Amino acid sequence: MRFHTVRSPEDLTALVEEIGFLPFFANPVAGWSLEENIDPSLWFTDQSGPWEWKGALAREKKLVYGKFIRGKAAFVSLPCFSRLCNYRRDGYDFEGRCDDNLVPYTDKLVMACAQNAGPIRRRDLRKRCGVAKGFDTVMCRLQMQTFLIDTDFVYDVDRFGRPYGWGNALIDTPERFLGAEIVDTEDCSPAQSLTAMVHRLCCAMPDVDEMRLRALLR
Numbered sequence: 001m002r003f004h005t006v007r008s009p010e011d012l013t014a015l016v017e018e019i020g021f022l023p024f025f026a027n028p029v030a031g032w033s034l035e036e037n038i039d040p041s042l043w044f045t046d047q048s049g050p051w052e053w054k055g056a057l058a059r060e061k062k063l064v065y066g067k068f069i070r071g072k073a074a075f076v077s078l079p080c081f082s083r084l085c086n087y088r089r090d091g092y093d094f095e096g097r098c099d100d101n102l103v104p105y106t107d108k109l110v111m112a113c114a115q116n117a118g119p120i121r122r123r124d125l126r127k128r129c130g131v132a133k134g135f136d137t138v139m140c141r142l143q144m145q146t147f148l149i150d151t152d153f154v155y156d157v158d159r160f161g162r163p164y165g166w167g168n169a170l171i172d173t174p175e176r177f178l179g180a181e182i183v184d185t186e187d188c189s190p191a192q193s194l195t196a197m198v199h200r201l202c203c204a205m206p207d208v209d210e211m212r213l214r215a216l217l218r
Helices: 009-019 050-059 078-089 094-099 105-117 122-129 135-144 174-178 190-204 210-216
Strands: 021-023 064-069 072-076 149-157 163-172
Touching: 009 021, 009 050, 009 072, 009 190, 021 064, 050 064, 050 149, 050 163, 064 078, 064 135, 072 078, 078 174, 078 190, 105 122, 105 135, 122 135, 122 163, 149 174, 163 174, 190 210
Parallel strands: none
Antiparallel strands: 021 072, 064 072, 064 149, 149 163
């Protein structure tokens, strides 16, 4: 299975808006990734490609980017991200989870720093919160729960002012970056949100087993 070939950030935006979710890298569902649908000449190149587009599209609020599919990076359309928040949060905001003792202490530290300092570079967040061991696991968990997202990628510059490296994610809460309405989905239950997301993916990928797609969104 393949979708149309992606050759520009506009192509990528259109594809994600069409199917709702698009993992960045290849995964157990063959063909369901940017890696498998990008023009191969743009995958690793000196010209602008998907590595640069992901920051720009997140910054411009055209798509949501983060570790949303089995702890791996994925693009999500804005409407589907609202559904994802409703499903993954299961009726809780972060403070409510804390009140019910559902949040590990390290998650509270990281989230408090992100809420107070965001948007903040991932490496600066690590230093500020003082969580060294297990930080990546905490960040993945908070993104999977939709409490934190990547809003851009910031590059170091050399002495000539030229950017280099892979870029460091700029972290923020979706409520602050996208607006509180992004998580306001009181029109349906978490279970209904999951059903709606799975239905959308099934329409885009009719040959993929529904239960498999449902499991990947959990």
